[in-house]
Amino acid sequence: MTDLAVAPPAESHRRLDAIDRKILTVLQDDASLSVAEIGDRVGLSSTPCWKRIQRLEAEGIILRRVALVDQNKIGLGITVFVSVESGDHSDAWLKKFADAVSAMPEVMEFYRMAGDVDYMLRVVVADMQSYDVFYKKLISAVALKNVTSRFAMEKIKSVTALPVPAVA
Secondary structure: OOOOOOOOOHHHHHOOOHHHHHHHHHHHHOOOOOHHHHHHHHOOOHHHHHHHHHHHHHOOOOOOOOOOOOOHHHOOOEEEEEEEEOOOOOHHHHHHHHHHHHOOOOEEEEEEOOOOOOEEEEEEEOOHHHHHHHHHHHHHHOOOOEEEEEEOOOOOOOOOOOOOOOOO
């Protein structure tokens, strides 16, 4: 089953001081910077900066460092927001559904929702034919009550950097 978004314990917020928060902001902007460059930007020498980054990784605050790829430049020009309603809310059904959806590389994000929709997926595909193949795979994975697809016409804002809260 996939990891579902859950708020971390409040204590993890208290461990972050102003320098940790600056490091997170810098890394979210450019994770390819050297430790020395990060240290310069946050006011630390290399060794203490490296130790803080290692601690942030060990504590699971920094999950990983990745390269961001332009989906259009690699031929994935369609973004679809797919809302799913289920008639079955059992643990067994959710596990089967979550496992199936998590294995689909077209699904970029997958959320369990509150409200009138049970699940929301952000799907990226090359074209309408590719989406049709995906859709057929999705509806054959498990029994679904309703699937609604909304096609993005234009990406107006897309960021990956979280707004790191200031020290309280």
